[in-house]
Amino acid sequence: MNKNRSSKLLSARRGPTRRVIVQGAIAGGLAGLGLTGIAPLSPVRAAPDASKWPKDAFGQKTEADAIKALYAGKTPEPSDKVHLDAPEIAENGAVVPISVSTTLPGVTSIAILVSQNPFPLAANYPIPAGTSPMVANRLKMAKTSNVVALVASGDKVFSATKEVKVTVGGCGG
Amino acid sequence: MRRAVLLALALICLAAPPVSAADSANPKADFKAFRNYFTKRFPKVPLKDFVNGPYSMNADLRKQWVAIDAFPPYQFALDKGKQMFTTPFKNGKTYGDCFPNKGIGVRQNYPYFDAKSGEVITLDVALNQCRQANGEEPLDYTKDDMAALTAYMAYTSRGKPFDIKIPNDPRALAAYQKGEEYFYTRRGQLNFSCASCHVQSPGDHIRTEVLAPAMGIVAALPIYRSEWGGMGTTSRRFITCNAQVRAVPLKAEDELYRDVEYYLSYMSNGLPISGPGARP
Amino acid sequence: MASTIRLRAVASGDTTEVQALVQHPMDSGFVKSAQGNLIPPHYIEVVEFEHAGKPVFTAYWGPAVSKDPYIKFSFKGAQKGDDLTVSWIDNKGATDSLVGKIQ
Numbered sequence: 255m256n257k258n259r260s261s262k263l264l265s266a267r268r269g270p271t272r273r274v275i276v277q278g279a280i281a282g283g284l285a286g287l288g289l290t291g292i293a294p295l296s297p298v299r300a301a302p303d304a305s306k307w308p309k310d311a312f313g314q315k316t317e318a319d320a321i322k323a324l325y326a327g328k329t330p331e332p333s334d335k336v337h338l339d340a341p342e343i344a345e346n347g348a349v350v351p352i353s354v355s356t357t358l359p360g361v362t363s364i365a366i367l368v369s370q371n372p373f374p375l376a377a378n379y380p381i382p383a384g385t386s387p388m389v390a391n392r393l394k395m396a397k398t399s400n401v402v403a404l405v406a407s408g409d410k411v412f413s414a415t416k417e418v419k420v421t422v423g424g425c426g427g
Numbered sequence: 428m429r430r431a432v433l434l435a436l437a438l439i440c441l442a443a444p445p446v447s448a449a450d451s452a453n454p455k456a457d458f459k460a461f462r463n464y465f466t467k468r469f470p471k472v473p474l475k476d477f478v479n480g481p482y483s484m485n486a487d488l489r490k491q492w493v494a495i496d497a498f499p500p501y502q503f504a505l506d507k508g509k510q511m512f513t514t515p516f517k518n519g520k521t522y523g524d525c526f527p528n529k530g531i532g533v534r535q536n537y538p539y540f541d542a543k544s545g546e547v548i549t550l551d552v553a554l555n556q557c558r559q560a561n562g563e564e565p566l567d568y569t570k571d572d573m574a575a576l577t578a579y580m581a582y583t584s585r586g587k588p589f590d591i592k593i594p595n596d597p598r599a600l601a602a603y604q605k606g607e608e609y610f611y612t613r614r615g616q617l618n619f620s621c622a623s624c625h626v627q628s629p630g631d632h633i634r635t636e637v638l639a640p641a642m643g644i645v646a647a648l649p650i651y652r653s654e655w656g657g658m659g660t661t662s663r664r665f666i667t668c669n670a671q672v673r674a675v676p677l678k679a680e681d682e683l684y685r686d687v688e689y690y691l692s693y694m695s696n697g698l699p700i701s702g703p704g705a706r707p
Numbered sequence: 708m709a710s711t712i713r714l715r716a717v718a719s720g721d722t723t724e725v726q727a728l729v730q731h732p733m734d735s736g737f738v739k740s741a742q743g744n745l746i747p748p749h750y751i752e753v754v755e756f757e758h759a760g761k762p763v764f765t766a767y768w769g770p771a772v773s774k775d776p777y778i779k780f781s782f783k784g785a786q787k788g789d790d791l792t793v794s795w796i797d798n799k800g801a802t803d804s805l806v807g808k809i810q
Contacts, residue, residue, distance in 0.1 A: 341487055341490065341491050342487050343487055343488075344491070345481075345488050345491050345492070345653070345707040346653035346654060346707040348653045348654070348656065349495060349500070349653040350491070351491050351494035351495055353494075390494070392495070421634075421635035422635050422636075422654065422707065
């Protein structure tokens with residue numbers, strides 16, 4: 255199934271593949287503007303390998319199944335060393351700022367689940383050596399739900415959970 | 428509670444006399460009463476913070492806004508706006524040629540009363556006038572291109588205080604009064620006036636939203652609303668607000684909407700431009 | 708054509724904090740258009756950040772990531788002036804990438 259995806263990519267059957275390579279300085283938000291007149295250099299890197307996307311985990315419809323798909327049988331233990339920052343009441347379920355950080359050692363991944371979403375796994379972040387075990391992102395929440403942060407540390411998985419109230423649903427409802 | 432609210436509204440009405448007689452309008456007195464009302468009602472909110480709408484009223488909301496505004500979703504509209512603004516028209520002229528100071532850092536002076544036409548000119552209208560004077564088609568007032576341009580112009584004025592003038596011209600005074608009257612008139616199936624929400628109930632919830640105070644409310648425009656998943660101009664916001672109380676909206680940049688913007692902007696004099704803004 | 712990616716990377720000592728904002732609809736597949744038809748899912752699946760030829764951060768995203776998605780992370784081992792590359796691919800196979808300089 256993964257091979258299928260790669261070959262589809264190469265054959266461009268799925269529509270136009272757009273590669274825009276731009277080189278320039280980063281200087282805050284308006285920097286992007288000055289770059290339009292610069293001729294693209296030769297491609298610096300290829301697009302990410304879509305076959306590595308954890309399709310199975312993202313397709314699970316319950317929190318338990320998503321956890322199983324991610325961590326194959328490990329049971330997450332709640333830990334106060336996992337810090338999950340999420341609002342009490344989301345101002346809008348379509349854009350909920352959520353961040354996760356941890357003081358646990360040897361972190362190899364951080365995943366964030368929204369239990370009541372149609373597909374609970376919202377995002378998964380493998381953490382390579384040298385990268386801080388921290389991530390901030392913005393997620394959609396369909397309705398009031400637990401948000402669960404899962405941190406793989408060593409050969410165990412730790413979690414933190416917070417309920418976020420959603421009054422304006424983030425999925426068009 | 429209702430009594431207190433009615434009393435508050437009556438106080439406003441006393442300071443802003445009925446608008447039938449032009450000579451009884453007193454924008455300076457109105458301004459003072461307006462400001463006193465909001466600063467007394469929200470003594471803990473720093474004056475300049477009123478421009479942040481619901482975020483000046485609610486700490487949990489504010490925290491989310493700070494996180495989002497750190498790298499805001501209107502970034503793309505801003506970039507597009509700058510690109511549009513600096514790209515010459517077909518005839519070689521630019522937007523800058525139509526505005527004082529090349530259009531940079533001038534947003535806080537809009538709307539203004541134009542003696543020649545006898546009408547209030549908003550920034551959006553001025554931009555379309557500029558386009559038409561240079562052989563270009565006018566932009567739709569509610570859509571993204573106009574929002575991008577006004578976002579860029581607002582951004583170049585960030586922090587500058589509103590400086591709206593009502594010249595010694597009975598027509599200007601009349602425009603101000605018409606805007607004020609519209610603001611305080613109930614309308615629609617829900618029978619709300621703008622004041623019902625933004626003067627009587629700022630900081631309170633209406634269904635799931637926290638209401639912004641009227642003072643400073645136009646300072647953050649145009650806005651990226653998470654609800655819209657995109658940008659909205661002043662026109663878009665006025666129209667949707669009308670629709671939300673089940674009133675028939677006016678057309679974008681209708682003369683009366685411009686009068687309302689004139690009134691609200693004058694009431695925000697001294698408060699800093701905070702646009703473009705991010706909102707729920 | 709302007710990039711869909713806006714990048715801010717700031718080095719402070721040995722640690723570089725990276726923020727990125729990407730212009731993308733991130734359609735979940737659950738929202739109906741004005742005409743009443745479901746808008747099909749269209750979202751970024753993988754985002755990769757590289758420094759000195761090595762991946763320093765990968766994001767696997769699903770449709771629950773917000774429109775015009777944002778990400779922040781930090782990593783060690785880079786310094787001001789270095790290049791940082793970010794690229795993404797979505798579920799339709801579209802891609803974009805950007806090289807920026809660490810400030």
